[in-house]
Amino acid sequence: MAALVAAEGSFGPASRSCKVPQETLLKLLEGLTRPALQPPLQPQLASLVGGPEETAQEGGVGTRPGPSSALPSLSIGMDSCVIPLRHGGLSLVQTTDFFYPLVEDPYMMGRIACANVLSDLYAMGITECDNMLMLLSVSQSMSEKEREKVTPLMIKGFRDAAEEGGTAVTGGQTVVNPWIIIGGVATVVCQQNEFIMPDSAVVGDVLVLTKPLGTQVAANAHQWLDNPEKWNKIKMVVSREEVELAYQEAMFNMATLNRTAAGLMHTFNAHAATDITGFGILGHSQNLAKQQKNEVSFVIHNLPIIAKMAAISKASGRFGLLQGTSAETSGGLLICLPREQAARFCSEIKSSKYGEGHQAWIVGIVEKGNRTARIIDKPRVIEVLPRGATAATTAAALAPDNSNAAAEPSL
C-alpha cells in the first residue's frame, strides 16, 4: 500500500508541533480580539461564550451574539460554533479542522481526518451532519505517481468515514503544498433539542472518557522505530512489537467515530462534553470547565492510556501524557454525566449492537470549584491493551502495577 511517508519531505513534522501554541495564537489573532470592535455581548449569552483566551484555543476568533436572544450561541474555543439562524428556532452548528498526516496508511489517514472533524459535532451530542467539505493539499514533493496512489486512498478513507457518519462529502478545495494537509468542514442545521450545550455540569457529576489516551505518543513511537537515536531512548521500556500493536490500536481508535457516544449522551442525560485533541485531556478539561454555568471544577483521577505509552512518555521526557498535556488526534469524548448514569453509559457503549471496539472509562468527578480542571497527584494509569495483543504481550502488560482495561476503575 502506498505510504504517506513515501516521499521525503511530504510528511509534515509530528502534528503536535504544528498546532500553533495557545499563547502564540493569541498574539496572532490580535486583529480579532480587540474588544472595542466586538459587538457587545447580550448578557444572557455572556456565560456561554468564552473570552479571548478560550476562543483562541481552536483558532476561534471573537464572539458573536445571535439574532434571537432565546437561542444559545457559542463561539469556538469549545469545539463547534453555534449560530442562531433567522429561521424557525434553528441553529447552525459548524466546525473545521485540518492537519498533517500522522499515520502512514493513506486510507486510515483519511478516515482519521474525517472522524476528527465530525468529533466536534459529536461532542455536542449531535449525531447528524448535513454536509461535509474536504480540505486537501497534495504534496509537491511527491511524484505524480505517488500522488495518484496516495490521494485517492486518503479521499476514500475520508469519504467512507463521512458515510459512516451519515453524511456525504459534497465539495471542498484542493491545492498543491510542500506538505500534505487533510481536513474538513462539518455543518449541521438543527433544532435546539438535538444538541447539548457544554455548560451544565453539576457537583456530583462523573467524568467519562470514550477513547484511551496516547494516540500521538504511539504515532511518534512508531516513527522512531526507524530512528536509532530516538529509539535508543525508549527501547528499555518497550519492545518493537508493543510499539507496533500500540500504533495499530491508536490508528483504530483515531479512526473510530464518536457518534455512538454522542447518541448515548442523550440517553444518559449528559450535562456537558468536549473531545480530546490538540491540548490533551487536561487542556480540554480546563476549557470545558471554563464554559460551565455552575461553580464547578473537574478532577481527573484515572488515565486510560494505550498500553506502554505512559512508559514511553516518561522515558522520552516529551509528551506529558501523565500530566494530561499530551496532544491527541481524534481522541475520545470527555462527558459529564450524572453519577448514577455513568456506569450505565460505560456498560451500554460496549454493547455489540454499536459495533466492535467502543470503550469508556470513568476518569474523574465534578466538584464545587472555580471552573478549573486538574489531574490528581498520582493518577491511576489504566493500561489499555491493544486488541491485537497476544497472550505474551498481555502478560507483560499485566505487570503488578498496572490494571487491566477490562476492570471497572474506581475513583
Add this chain to the structure above:
Amino acid sequence: MAALVAAEGSFGPASRSCKVPQETLLKLLEGLTRPALQPPLQPQLASLVGGPEETAQEGGVGTRPGPSSALPSLSIGMDSCVIPLRHGGLSLVQTTDFFYPLVEDPYMMGRIACANVLSDLYAMGITECDNMLMLLSVSQSMSEKEREKVTPLMIKGFRDAAEEGGTAVTGGQTVVNPWIIIGGVATVVCQQNEFIMPDSAVVGDVLVLTKPLGTQVAANAHQWLDNPEKWNKIKMVVSREEVELAYQEAMFNMATLNRTAAGLMHTFNAHAATDITGFGILGHSQNLAKQQKNEVSFVIHNLPIIAKMAAISKASGRFGLLQGTSAETSGGLLICLPREQAARFCSEIKSSKYGEGHQAWIVGIVEKGNRTARIIDKPRVIEVLPRGATAATTAAALAPDNSNAAAEPSL
C-alpha cells in the same frame, strides 16, 4: 507595512500554478467519483448536478440528492453546494476556498481571501452569510516577529471584509506550514427565493461581467518588477508605473465584494451566474454552460481587461488572457440577464448609492447550442483604466486600437 514577501520562501508560487489542474484533480478524486458507490440521482435533480468532470472543477466531489425532491440540490463544480435540509424548505448553501498570497499587503490579502470565499455565495444571488470560518496557516519560514506583524493584519483584512458582507468570523483553524495559506468557509441557510440556481439561461440572454479581467497578470507583473529576466520580456509593452497602477487596480477589484452584484441579480431577474476565478472567464463560462437546463451556448465578444494586461499576457507568452484561460482571483460575476435588463444592470451598479468603484460590462450573448462556451475569434479588448491613472498614462492607454472603459461596448 509588513509585507507578505518579507520572509524568503514564505510566499508560495503564483497562485495559478498551485491550483491543481482539472485533469490531475480528476485522477486524484478517483476515490470519490466511482458511480457505483454514489446514491442514484433523482431524475429531476440530474440536470442540475454535474458529472465527474464538472464536480471536480473546484474540488467538488460527488453528487448528492437531497432528502426532499422538491428542493434543488447542487454539488460543487459550480460555485457552492446546495443541500436541502430536513427543516421547513430550507437549504444549506456552503462554499470553501483557500490559497496562497498573491499581493504583498497582508491586510489587502485578508480582504481578498474573504471576498473570494463570499463570491461563491454571491454568484448564486445570495447576499447574506450566516457564518464564516477562517482557514489559516502561518509560515514557518517567517520569524516570530514577522508573523506577529503579518498575521493580525491578514486576519483584520479578512474580518473587515466579512463585516462588510454582513457576517462575522466565528472560528477556524490555524496551523504552521512552509507557505502562508489563507481562506475560509462561508455558510448560509436560506429559503429558496433567496438564491438563484445557475441553470436557467435562455436564448437571447446577455452576459454581463462585473470586474475587469487580468488580476493575476497584474499580480505577476508586479512581482516581475524586481526580476530583471522576467521584466525584460515585458518592458517593451508596459512601463513600471503602468504595472504599479494595474497592480493597485487589481488589488482594489479583488478586495471588492460581489455583494452588490448579487443583490442586483434579483432586481434584474438574472437567469444564472458564476464567478470568475481559477479557470478564467472561458473555463467558468464553460462550466456554467454545462449546468443549463435549456439548449444554450455562451459566446463572449468583449474582454474588459485592466489596461495593459492584455499586452503583457501576449508579450510574456503566458496566462492566455485573450483566450480566456488566465486565472483570476476574486474575479467578477458573469451573469446571464434578459437582454432588456442588461444595460440597466450595468448602469445601476455604477450608481454611487452602492459605494465607489462598481463596474459592469456586457461581454457576450446566449445563443442556441449544446451547452458550451467560446470566445469569438477576435474579441474586442476593453482596456479598463486604473482609477489611479494620471492624464499621461490615460493618454497612453487610449491609443487608437483600444476603447475607453467608459464607453458602453457593443456586441
